[in-house]
Amino acid sequence: MAGTDHNKPQLTGGPAIVLVEPQLGENIGTAARAMLNCGLDDLRLVRPRDGWPNPKAVNAASGADSVLGKARLYPDLRAAIADLRHVYAATARDRYMVKRAVIPRLAAAEMRGYLAADEPCGVVFGPERTGLVNDDIALADTVLTVPLNPGFSSLNLAQAVLIVGYEWFIAREEPAAEFLHIGHSRPANKDELVRFFDHFEEALVDSGFIRHPDKRPSLFRNLRNFFQRASPTEQELRTLHGVVTSFMGPRAKPGRDRGESE
């Protein structure tokens, strides 16, 4: 990285920035500007409220049109992060989840290491007023929290993106951390992980393990957070799929059992 050419953008690719249900086009634009300030250009939008493209985003981007032009639309967070191996969820609040949390400086160093090892990663930001819902946070490996005045810590969307991007940019000259993966497998990506969640959770429902549907969402979130923390490899997920299939295999589903017996 030259780092001294003042005539053209030094885009590095860098981590994906995923905005979940952004409300105002202006905020998408100012977030894109903050991204380009920091050499980031992989913008992913999940269900922007006012549709896409959005002329208000262009006006607010102050010249960061290249980022907006490359932005990709997704129907849900799961699709937006399918190709990523490491996902951070930006949130200011403590959600009382059992979940690893880091500050942006550590996240930046980790992401430099991931990308140096060709492991795609990204940071997910929630809607302006409400932030990420717990189900979205459960899809992330790690919570990312900006340490600020505890009594006044609320940042707007572009400012949160800027702090994360700034730390990413400034970490560029530090040596990439080494990440060793043992064995012949590789870390699973999020698509593989969520496919396992689907299989596992469907099996749990079918098995009759969860009798009260009201309890499912929080139980599933807790299980997802647990499996996220283990950072499974692709090989391990295949094994886990086999375990679930094996458990469910020969017997008829409980629901059908009841149906047939009545």
Next chain:
Amino acid sequence: MAGTDHNKPQLTGGPAIVLVEPQLGENIGTAARAMLNCGLDDLRLVRPRDGWPNPKAVNAASGADSVLGKARLYPDLRAAIADLRHVYAATARDRYMVKRAVIPRLAAAEMRGYLAADEPCGVVFGPERTGLVNDDIALADTVLTVPLNPGFSSLNLAQAVLIVGYEWFIAREEPAAEFLHIGHSRPANKDELVRFFDHFEEALVDSGFIRHPDKRPSLFRNLRNFFQRASPTEQELRTLHGVVTSFMGPRAKPGRDRGESE
């Protein structure tokens, strides 16, 4: 610093944030919000374009009214920094001055050290579109530049304040650097320094050293930058005043000489 009380602001005082000729009230408000995010509350305004107080600033501050309420107005930068001993000038551009420059992370560590030693300090930001003029930069010890994408490095005012404040906030748990001052004097504050500049420059004009008035501004800036770099003590400035007075003392002023001889 407790750092864990989520119910009230943890204001630390911290460095002064000086906004020179801010144009839009909104930007003063968002800058105040960024300050409070980072535990800063010493806001100083030099000739805000639309007067003060400004209701648009309050609207944009999103609750950081306490910072706006304490903000102080000044007629010029010199007055705004009179009580400070260490001043940073935030600017993205290279002004071709012989001047020390630092990134926000180093500035934050330095300011933690200064304040731990009871040496007031501050960061000066220029008007939104044009930035600081060279004469204002010449009043600062050090240039502060946010390292960003060289091809797209322009930040808005609140974002620049946020990055500086964020680094200040995050440096809070690092040990304060030690700053040793030798002898019985103390570092001069900016008021003392600028009084010396006035004396010195008046003497230069009176002495006939600068025959072409057009050349004065840049020469004076260069001299100011030179004396800033030396970080004079209060005792040294008194000595320098004496030197200037001694040089100029007994003889009549050249202008008067010419007047009398004609």
